[in-house]
Amino acid sequence: MVFYFFGGRTDKTEEPKKESQIELPKDPLEKKKLIIHCCHHKTGTVVIEKILRKVCEHYKLKYQYCPQTKLNEDTDVWMEHHSHIDFSKIDRPIIGTHMIRNPCGIIVSAYEYHKNTTEGWANRKIKTLSHMTYKEILNSINSQDGITFEMKNTLYMESSNNTIMDMYNWDYEMPNFLEVKYEDLMTNYNGTLANMFKHYGFTKEMIIKSLELASEYNIRNKNEINIQKNAHITNKNIDLDKWKTYFNNEDLINKFWKIYPENIFDKIGYPVDKIKKVDKNNKKILWNKYGGENPYL
Numbered sequence: 001m002v003f004y005f006f007g008g009r010t011d012k013t014e015e016p017k018k019e020s021q022i023e024l025p026k027d028p029l030e031k032k033k034l035i036i037h038c039c040h041h042k043t044g045t046v047v048i049e050k051i052l053r054k055v056c057e058h059y060k061l062k063y064q065y066c067p068q069t070k071l072n073e074d075t076d077v078w079m080e081h082h083s084h085i086d087f088s089k090i091d092r093p094i095i096g097t098h099m100i101r102n103p104c105g106i107i108v109s110a111y112e113y114h115k116n117t118t119e120g121w122a123n124r125k126i127k128t129l130s131h132m133t134y135k136e137i138l139n140s141i142n143s144q145d146g147i148t149f150e151m152k153n154t155l156y157m158e159s160s161n162n163t164i165m166d167m168y169n170w171d172y173e174m175p176n177f178l179e180v181k182y183e184d185l186m187t188n189y190n191g192t193l194a195n196m197f198k199h200y201g202f203t204k205e206m207i208i209k210s211l212e213l214a215s216e217y218n219i220r221n222k223n224e225i226n227i228q229k230n231a232h233i234t235n236k237n238i239d240l241d242k243w244k245t246y247f248n249n250e251d252l253i254n255k256f257w258k259i260y261p262e263n264i265f266d267k268i269g270y271p272v273d274k275i276k277k278v279d280k281n282n283k284k285i286l287w288n289k290y291g292g293e294n295p296y297l
Helices: 045-058 103-114 134-139 143-152 160-169 182-187 189-200 204-217 224-229 250-259 264-268
Strands: 034-038 063-065 077-080 094-100 177-181
Touching: 045 063, 045 077, 045 204, 094 182, 094 189, 103 134, 103 143, 103 160, 103 264, 134 143, 143 160, 143 250, 160 264, 177 182, 177 189, 182 189, 189 204
Parallel strands: 034 077, 034 094, 063 077, 094 177
Antiparallel strands: none
């Protein structure tokens, strides 16, 4: 796959190529591809946004991080935070990536982040809930009730229920989209990004340079002081199994399964690392531990 970018000279005078100049389509009427990265709240949005912005800046590509209503026709790379896209309104070839995360991981990460966030929506008084803010509600109840609140409410787009159902309702059969897991980004940073850039049509040289540019945003390369200062990183130890310390009782697990579709893990591609319904015969909590034996039986 060749990554096309319109620009440069139109005469036949040859000059050394600059890094920002990419091979043009042979057909002058061919429209350039629109690269799209779709994601969801608490699925690596902040780090990917920084990476794409940096890479686009280096290659002189027009980048936008916005809702579709503000998307410009000449944009090269577009990031949509909530994966809300009307593809019928895009009259260009599309190549994209879609990043998701274990729903339980999203819930726990959102709960811990929303308890401390300074974002405006979470600090806005909610008339129907005694004029308390989202943040105040989470800080006024215990962790189990807080997790339940995250799972059930649909107050804001950033609420976990909306996030997870958006993820569930995504079309996972689109051949021009590469499905990417947040967990893979955390465990194989360079490999995951290289696959994304390759899917976009970057050349080998572009991929190498893009990984170099992205290296400063690798959380696992940051020292402890920087991690502690970063408000977006609620899981300071980068423990991908942290959600299991919350989903460790029958009541919370049953609530999860009352709220979300029975096939949610299978549909989005997490058939291994998921919670199972409680076995009513022996009352033990059943888990599938990612890549290993079940430690809870």
